[in-house]
Amino acid sequence: MGVAVMKLRNPPVNSLSLECLTEFTISLEKLENDKSIRGVILTSECPGIFSAGLDLLEMYGRNPAHYAEYWKNVQELWLRLYTSNMILVSAINGASPAGGCLLALCCDYRVMADNPKYTIGLNESLLGIVAPFWFKDMYVNTIGHREAERALQLGTLFSPAEALKVGVVDEVVPEDQVHSKARSVMTKWLAIPDHSRQLTKNMMRKATADNLIKQREADIQNFTSFISKDSIQKSLHMYLEKLKQKKG
Numbered sequence: 001m002g003v004a005v006m007k008l009r010n011p012p013v014n015s016l017s018l019e020c021l022t023e024f025t026i027s028l029e030k031l032e033n034d035k036s037i038r039g040v041i042l043t044s045e046c047p048g049i050f051s052a053g054l055d056l057l058e059m060y061g062r063n064p065a066h067y068a069e070y071w072k073n074v075q076e077l078w079l080r081l082y083t084s085n086m087i088l089v090s091a092i093n094g095a096s097p098a099g100g101c102l103l104a105l106c107c108d109y110r111v112m113a114d115n116p117k118y119t120i121g122l123n124e125s126l127l128g129i130v131a132p133f134w135f136k137d138m139y140v141n142t143i144g145h146r147e148a149e150r151a152l153q154l155g156t157l158f159s160p161a162e163a164l165k166v167g168v169v170d171e172v173v174p175e176d177q178v179h180s181k182a183r184s185v186m187t188k189w190l191a192i193p194d195h196s197r198q199l200t201k202n203m204m205r206k207a208t209a210d211n212l213i214k215q216r217e218a219d220i221q222n223f224t225s226f227i228s229k230d231s232i233q234k235s236l237h238m239y240l241e242k243l244k245q246k247k248g
């Protein structure tokens with residue numbers, strides 16, 4: 001039926017390393033250029049984890065040129081996903097913090113597994129960092145200004161039930177039905193003529209995408225100088241240590 005399934009596989013936690021981001025972008029571009037493909041289901045092959053988000057090791061202890069290169073690729077993937085002409089449905093089968101949530105938010109429809117261990121949200125503030133304006137814009141577009149304002153400041157990671165209530169996801173289903181539900185949602189979306197759906201999607205998303213496109217270079221500079229600060233590097237160090245200690 002012209003649907004591809006993209007399975008994220010970068011063990012152990014599907015963090016979006018530079019290599020993973022690049023591969024993701026290339027795969028997406030190939031699908032976009034393949035006229036037989038009308039929809040993509042985005043999911044994970046890592047048990048219990050959709051994606052741990054951006055790779056912290058790409059943002060910690062590196063040099064400014066590396067940060068700039070990394071951020072350019074993060075922007076590129078986001079622009080491709082957010083403005084894709086294809087129907088994107090995410091089958092969220094695990095934890096989905098920060099950049100993981102960002103991937104899901106780019107989709108046209110989000111189905112999440114009903115497992116309270118899985119959480120989703122833009123938790124950047126918990127790391128001592130700030131979600132960039134285009135992460136924020138997309139959050140506002142999805143859950144509204146008030147909910148986004150609160151969730152961004154608190155760095156809220158929502159359980160599936162909470163995520164459904166606030167609108168971060170569209171549907172929560174038993175874990176063993178996530179993929180079948182994503183397929184049935186896709187079937188419904190495929191019934192809509194592509195040209196009218198694509199024009200409508202473009203109308204809804206263009207202003208948000210353009211907001212980044214017109215200031216990509218400045219955004220890279222902002223990221224690079226922000227992430228290079230000693231205080232921010234210290235916060236990231238502490239967060240990484242906390243992740244290590246969690247293991248005991």
Ligand SMILES: CCCCCCCCCCCC/C=C/CC(=O)SCCNC(=O)CCNC(=O)[C@H](O)C(C)(C)COP(=O)(O)OP(=O)(O)OC[C@H]1O[C@@H](n2cnc3c(N)ncnc32)[C@H](O)[C@@H]1OP(=O)(O)O
Nearest residue numbers: 015052053054055056057095097098099130132223226243
């Ligand atoms: C007003 C002006 C301001 C200027 C603004 C400028 C804008 C710039 C701001 C910068 C914004 C940057 C945006 C960032 C977005 C992100 O995505 S940041 C990443 C956020 N991710 C997380 O917080 C997730 C952290 N991970 C977890 O919570 C857990 O690992 C998990 C729930 C995903 C899985 O748990 P579990 O299965 O128990 O595995 P762990 O033992 O915790 O982890 C295994 C292994 O993986 C490492 N790891 C985990 N996450 C990451 C990651 N994101 N990146 C790199 N590595 C990660 C973890 O440390 C373990 O490593 P070791 O085995 O100990 O080596």
